[in-house]
Amino acid sequence: MAELTHTHHAILRGLVLFAATGVALARPAALAVAAPQVPLEYAVKASFLYKFAPFVYWPSGALAADGAFNICLSGENAFGSVLDQEVSHEAVNGRPIAVRRISSARDVPACHILFVGKSAHAKEMLQAAAGNPILTVTDRDRGEAGGIIEFILRSGRVRFAIDANAARANRLEISSKLLDIALSVSGR
Amino acid sequence: MSPLRALWLRVSTRRWFTPLAAVAAAIAMLAAATVLGIHNESVHRTEKFQQAQVQAEILAASLAAPLAFDDRAAADQYIAALRLDANVEAVAAYDVSGRRIAGVAQPGLGLPEEAKPAAPRIEGNDLVITVPVLQGGTRLGTVYLKTAMETWTRRAARYLGIALLVSMAALLIAVLGYSYASLSHAHRALREEIESRKSAEEQLRQAQKMEAMGQLTGGVAHDFNNLLMVASSGLDLMERTSDPAKRERLKDGIRQAVERGAKLTQQLLTFARRSPLHPEVIDIAERVRGMDAMLDRSLREDIIVRLDLAPELWPVEADPSQLEVAILNIALNARDAMADGGTITIVARNMPCALADRSDAVCLAISDTGAGLEPAMVEKVFEPFFTTKGVGHGTGLGLSQVYGFARASGGEVRFESELGKGSTVSLLMPRSLKPRPVTAAPATMPAVATSEERKVLLVEDDGNVADLVAQMLQELGFSVERSDSADAAIQHLRRTSDYDVVLSDMVMPGKLGGLDLAQEIRRGWPKLPVILMTGYSAAAASAANEGIRLLVKPYRIDALAREIDAALG
Numbered sequence: 129m130a131e132l133t134h135t136h137h138a139i140l141r142g143l144v145l146f147a148a149t150g151v152a153l154a155r156p157a158a159l160a161v162a163a164p165q166v167p168l169e170y171a172v173k174a175s176f177l178y179k180f181a182p183f184v185y186w187p188s189g190a191l192a193a194d195g196a197f198n199i200c201l202s203g204e205n206a207f208g209s210v211l212d213q214e215v216s217h218e219a220v221n222g223r224p225i226a227v228r229r230i231s232s233a234r235d236v237p238a239c240h241i242l243f244v245g246k247s248a249h250a251k252e253m254l255q256a257a258a259g260n261p262i263l264t265v266t267d268r269d270r271g272e273a274g275g276i277i278e279f280i281l282r283s284g285r286v287r288f289a290i291d292a293n294a295a296r297a298n299r300l301e302i303s304s305k306l307l308d309i310a311l312s313v314s315g316r
Numbered sequence: 317m318s319p320l321r322a323l324w325l326r327v328s329t330r331r332w333f334t335p336l337a338a339v340a341a342a343i344a345m346l347a348a349a350t351v352l353g354i355h356n357e358s359v360h361r362t363e364k365f366q367q368a369q370v371q372a373e374i375l376a377a378s379l380a381a382p383l384a385f386d387d388r389a390a391a392d393q394y395i396a397a398l399r400l401d402a403n404v405e406a407v408a409a410y411d412v413s414g415r416r417i418a419g420v421a422q423p424g425l426g427l428p429e430e431a432k433p434a435a436p437r438i439e440g441n442d443l444v445i446t447v448p449v450l451q452g453g454t455r456l457g458t459v460y461l462k463t464a465m466e467t468w469t470r471r472a473a474r475y476l477g478i479a480l481l482v483s484m485a486a487l488l489i490a491v492l493g494y495s496y497a498s499l500s501h502a503h504r505a506l507r508e509e510i511e512s513r514k515s516a517e518e519q520l521r522q523a524q525k526m527e528a529m530g531q532l533t534g535g536v537a538h539d540f541n542n543l544l545m546v547a548s549s550g551l552d553l554m555e556r557t558s559d560p561a562k563r564e565r566l567k568d569g570i571r572q573a574v575e576r577g578a579k580l581t582q583q584l585l586t587f588a589r590r591s592p593l594h595p596e597v598i599d600i601a602e603r604v605r606g607m608d609a610m611l612d613r614s615l616r617e618d619i620i621v622r623l624d625l626a627p628e629l630w631p632v633e634a635d636p637s638q639l640e641v642a643i644l645n646i647a648l649n650a651r652d653a654m655a656d657g658g659t660i661t662i663v664a665r666n667m668p669c670a671l672a673d674r675s676d677a678v679c680l681a682i683s684d685t686g687a688g689l690e691p692a693m694v695e696k697v698f699e700p701f702f703t704t705k706g707v708g709h710g711t712g713l714g715l716s717q718v719y720g721f722a723r724a725s726g727g728e729v730r731f732e733s734e735l736g737k738g739s740t741v742s743l744l745m746p747r748s749l750k751p752r753p754v755t756a757a758p759a760t761m762p763a764v765a766t767s768e769e770r771k772v773l774l775v776e777d778d779g780n781v782a783d784l785v786a787q788m789l790q791e792l793g794f795s796v797e798r799s800d801s802a803d804a805a806i807q808h809l810r811r812t813s814d815y816d817v818v819l820s821d822m823v824m825p826g827k828l829g830g831l832d833l834a835q836e837i838r839r840g841w842p843k844l845p846v847i848l849m850t851g852y853s854a855a856a857a858s859a860a861n862e863g864i865r866l867l868v869k870p871y872r873i874d875a876l877a878r879e880i881d882a883a884l885g
Contacts, residue, residue, distance in 0.1 A: 172386070179384040182452030221453055288385070305381035305451070309390045 166208040172286045173279055174211040177243060177265060180277060181220040183306035186240065187299045190261035196226035198238055202253050203245030204271065205229065236262065246271035261299050276300070280311055287311045338493020342486035349482040353475055364465065365436065365443065371398065372447045372461040379409050379459060380451040383417060391418040398461075405442055406462040412455055419460070431460045441465050518592065521638065524717050528644045529588055535614035539580060546573035576609065578870045583610040585851065587644070591637045595725070597750045598636050600664050600678055601625040607640060611647055611660075618657030621647075625664040631752045632678050632745035634725040642721045645714035646682040646741045653686030653739060660684050667744065671728060676747035683740040689733040697731050718743065772880075774798045775805040775820035775833065781869075785819070785849075788873045792880070802828035806836055813841050817883050819867075822850035822859065831855070834864045845883040 166174075178199060191197065197220040201207065215225035220240075228235070233249065233256035236242060241263045244253050250272040257264045266275030268289075276294045280287050293315030295302050307313050327333055375398060382391035391409050395418055398407045406427055408419025414430040421427050433448040442462050449457040466474070550570040554563050587610065604625060612621045643662075650660045663681045670677040689697070696702045698719040715731075718741065722729040726746045733739035772794045776782040779800075786796045797815070799805035803826045805818070818837060822830035834846040848859050851869035859866045867879050 176385055179454075179456070182454040182456070183381060183384070218454070285386075287387075303381070303451075305378070306385075309381045309385055309387040 166206075166210045169281070169286060170206050170208070171210050173267065174207045175214055176279070176286065176288070177211060177241060178215050178218060178220075178225055180241065180263060180265070180306070181225075183303040184263050184295075185301040185303070186261050190299075191221065191223065191240065195223065197221075197223040197240050198226050198228055199241045199243070200228045200230050200235065200239035201243045201245065202230050203247030203250055206245060206267075206270070236260070241265060242275075243267075244272050244275055257298070258294075259297060263298070263300055264294070282311060289314070291315060333497075335490070335494045335497050338490045338496075341493070342489045345486050345489065346482060349478070353478070357471070361465070364463075368443050368445050368461060368463045369436065369447070371401070371404075371463070372445045372459050375407065375409075375461065376447045376449040376459040380449050380456055383409055383411055383449050383457040384451065386417070388418055395420055401463075403463045404461065405464050406460070408460045409449070410458040410460065412457050414458065417457065421462075425462075428460065431458050433458050438465070441467055521593065521641075524645075525637070525641045526588065528641055528648060528714065528717075529584065531648050532584075532610070532614040532644075535616055536580065536584065538617065539613040540577060543573040543577045546570065574870070576613070580609045580613050581851070581870075582868065583607060584614075587637075587640055589637070589857065593635050593638070595633050595635050597631045597633050597748050597752060598639070599629060599631055599752060600639070600680055600745065601627075601629050603636060603639055604643065604662055604664065604680070607643060610644070611662075615647060615651045615660070616657070619651055619654060620659045622659055622661045624661060626666060628666075629664055630666050630676065630678050630747040631750065632725070632727075633748040633750065634721075634727075634745060638721045638724075642718045642743065643680070643682070645718050646743075649714055649741070650682060650684035650686065650739070653684050653688070655687070658685035658738070666747075670744055671746060677727065677744040678747060679742055679744050681740050681742040683738060685738045688735045688737050688739055690735055691733075694731060694733050698729065715741070770794050770816040770884075771814065772796050773805060773808065773815045773818045775800075775802060775818065775824070775830070777801060777821060777824045781821075785876075788876055789819075791873060792877050794880075800824075801826035802830060802833035802836075805833055806840075809837070809841060809844075813844065815844060817880055818844060818846045819880075820846065820848055822848050822855040823852055829855075831859060831862065831864070834859075834862070845885075847879055847883050 181197065199211070199215065201211070212227050215227060218225050228239070230236070230239070230253075231249070233252050236253060236256035237260055239257070239262050242253065242257050243265045244250050245267070247253075250266075251274075254264055254266075254272075254274050263277065264275035265277045265279070266272045268278040269281050276291050276298065278289045278291075280289055288310055289312040290302060290307060290310040291314050292302065292307070296315075375394060378394045379391055381387065382389075382394065395407050395409065398404050399420055406419065406421035406425050408421075408427045408431065409417045410431045411417050414432050416427060416429060416431070419427045431446055433446050436443060436445045438444070439462070441464060443465050445461045445463070447459050447461075448455050449459060547570050550566045550573070554566045557563060557566075583606065587607070604623060608621075608623065615621065647660055647662075654660075661681075661683045663679075663683070665679050665681075666676070667679045668676050670679060697715050700716040702715075719729050722743055722745075728744045730742040730744070731739065732742075770793065772789050774782060774786060774789065774796050776785060776798065777800050782798055782800070786798060789796045794816075797808070799808050801824050802820065805820065806828070809815075809818075818833075820830045820833050824830060828836070830848045830850070834848060837844055837846050845865070847865045847867055849867040849869055849871070850856050850859070856866055856868060865879060865883050867876065
């Protein structure tokens with residue numbers, strides 16, 4: 129409970145900060161209407177999740193010419209339906225974005241971005257993705273660690289760290305623009 | 317000359333032309349500079365546009381990640397970098413929904429709350445550019461860039477330096493033009509001065525010539541007296557005798573005397589002719605021979621002139637009339653040195669390597685057998701106004717003319733004298749390598765009297781001459797009509813013009829002279845040939861220039877016949 133209270137304080141601090149500086153989140157209107165129950169922190173993470181796509185280059189053949197761009201969510205679903213609504217009008221390299229919730233490592237190869245939430249199979253999922261052209265994302269503070277990109281809360285704001293070695297192992301190329309604003313980049 | 321060229325010449329020599337042209341050039345330069353400035357301004361504007369566009373696009377690329385992941389610190393950093401550009405008035409980043417994420421503006425300037433990509437636009441003095449932030453085909457936001465276009469004052473300041481330079485250059489052109497104009501004015505004045513000096517020099521030359529000739533007057537009058545004596549006593553004796561052989565002898569004597577007189581007159585007239593200084597290739601021997609009567613008959617009775625002219629003399633280049641004046645001056649000096657008579661010897665020889673620069677020369681040496689000069693005086697003889705003659709007997713300019721002529725022709729003059737034995741003046745003229753002029757041999761056409769009756773209009777004011785010429789013409793088988801002036805002749809021709817030839821004196825009383833008459837006839841009756849006659853050599857020269865046939869008085873009947881035959885073709 130104490131932890132929860134701390135968390136809430138952190139979110140509140142973040143909100144105050146946002147308001148004070150006048151920086152708005154992406155699509156606040158959609159957020160306000162569709163997901164009042166999803167905390168702002170997760171709404172931000174959800175929007176980050178698909179915005180990674182333009183800064184990451186998948187090896188040729190990894191993206192099917194006419195298929196969808198798959199963002200897979202596994203484990204605890206913290207995003208609610210926010211992500212589904214966010215990506216409904218978006219595209220990656222002209223491909224529509226599909227949000228899939230998976231529970232088995234068998235479904236991993238079809239993913240392009242894999243968010244591994246807190247679950248018993250988390251390690252299994254990450255292992256399944258290792259070596260494949262899949263951008264794994266984890267939430268260090270509120271669930272699993274070990275993804276290529278890890279969300280980190282810093283001063284009440286959502287930031288991220290990048291494991292460049294893991295990205296290389298998965299044959300992914302990450303834009304220097306993204307690396308530039310990462311909190312930390314390991315194995316660069 | 318084309319009318320355009322004539323106009324150019326007329327206009328370009330005006331005094332106002334050069335400064336005006338300079339001012340026009342300066343104005344043209346200013347206009348060109350203005351046009352260039354305007355063009356530069358437009359190029360500058362386009363470049364400024366492109367520059368701002370590029371700036372905005374670079375910023376957009378840098379801002380992709382900060383905008384996507386809401387990293388305001390990074391966005392601020394990138395935007396702050398642009399603030400260093402003084403021209404950037406405001407710059408901001410907006411997210412994909414159009415809300416401002418970060419931005420800065422110069423003091424006193426606001427930022428729009430929302431912005432979407434749009435075409436570049438000008439707001440007042442500012443250029444506003446909005447470009448989308450794109451990453452991998454995904455639009456992540458908008459960059460807004462407001463950059464100041466140059467203000468009028470800054471632009472003016474930028475062009476002020478150039479404008480100043482151009483104005484100075486224009487001013488310089490105008491000043492140069494003005495000074496050129498005054499220079500060319502001075503140049504014209506100088507040329508006029510030179511012209512007047514030239515004419516003064518020509519008058520001086522003529523004066524020297526006349527002075528030399530003036531010294532002949534006594535001798536010439538004496539000679540003529542002798543000739544007249546021969547003629548009149550010959551006529552007296554002819555009247556008293558009826559012996560045909562004797563009459564024939566007397567006639568020959570008279571004729572010889574008249575011919576000698578004619579030759580002398582001719583040479584004197586030729587010598588006195590006013591002629592411009594004009595060096596030509598001449599044969600010295602020929603020139604000396606052309607003066608023989610003048611030298612032999614008019615110096616003095618007790619002086620013998622001996623000519624010793626080598627054949628095949630090299631040609632020399634000199635002004636012929638100046639050469640003649642020089643020869644006469646030397647001869648006159650020689651005459652005056654021989655108060656009791658003597659011999660003047662004129663020797664002409666080729667002398668290889670005779671000149672100071674080892675070049676070939678023709679030497680014309682004139683020696684006398686007179687008193688000679690003391691050695692101390694020898695070196696003074698060529699000085700102007702040096703004379704050994706008494707007052708009223710010479711100006712002392714004779715030998716200085718000889719010296720001046722020799723120097724002007726590139727030659728030398730030497731003077732040797734031995735007291736009591738005589739003096740020698742040697743004129744060394746440089747050999748000319750130009751070809752010798754071809755002297756036309758006088759045509760020797762036989763005088764053929766025509767059997768058919770032909771008509772001659774004789775125009776002559778002197779009754780005696782007219783009678784004699786009319787008799788000669790009748791001898792040749794012509795019928796003669798006479799007019800005593802050119803005006804009368806033209807009136808006569810208007811009435812009847814069925815003449816075969818017109819024979820006219822040149823110098824006559826009345827409005828028109830012989831030359832005018834010839835020109836009038838050429839216009840009015842182009843098929844009617846005209847022959848002019850004169851004893852006056854200046855008139856003869858002008859007739860020759862006009863290409864009109866000429867008989868030089870006095871002439872003999874066969875010369876008259878030849879000329880008429882030639883005129884009738």
